[in-house]
Amino acid sequence: MSKLYSGDIVAGLRCLIGQTVSIYTTSGGCSGSGFTGVLVYVDDCVVKLITRIGTPPSCSLGTACCPPGPAPYRGYGCEPFVGLGSVTIIPVDRIAAFVQNAIG
Known part of the structure; x- marks a missing residue:
């Protein structure tokens, strides 16, 4: 991938920080x-x-909103934090295309 093309992708993506996008890779x-x-x-x-x-x-x-005691005796909604989420890191030189929302 040429430097100019790579720079165009980077410039285009920088304008979309904070928005939902789809990125397709090679x-x-x-x-x-x-x-x-x-x-x-x-x-x-x-x-x-x-x-x-x-x-x-x-x-x-x-x-404070969960009564004390072992797990089976606590009320609904006292589950611990279980999902850490995920972050995807994509090398710029592997980006084939990206899609953004048409309304911006």
């Missing part, structure tokens, strides 16, 4: 199907997408 397998997420970082080498948002805590006040 790789095969599952990664060749593309990645969709919120674009959070772009530089000349890589882009980062949040592809899965982590789950929030079940109670914003910590354990």
Whole structure:
């Protein structure tokens, strides 16, 4: 990929930080199907997408809304934080195409 072409992709993606995009790569397998997420970082080498948002805590006040005691005896909504989410890092030189929302 030429430097000019790579720079055009980077410039285009920088304008989309904070928006949901789909990025298709030149790789095969599952990664060749593309990645969709919120674009959070772009530089000349890589882009980062949040592809899965982590789950929030079940109670914003910590354990204050859950009665004390072992798990089977606590009420509904006292589950611990279980989902950390995921971030996908894609090398710029492997980007084949990206898709953005038509309304912006």
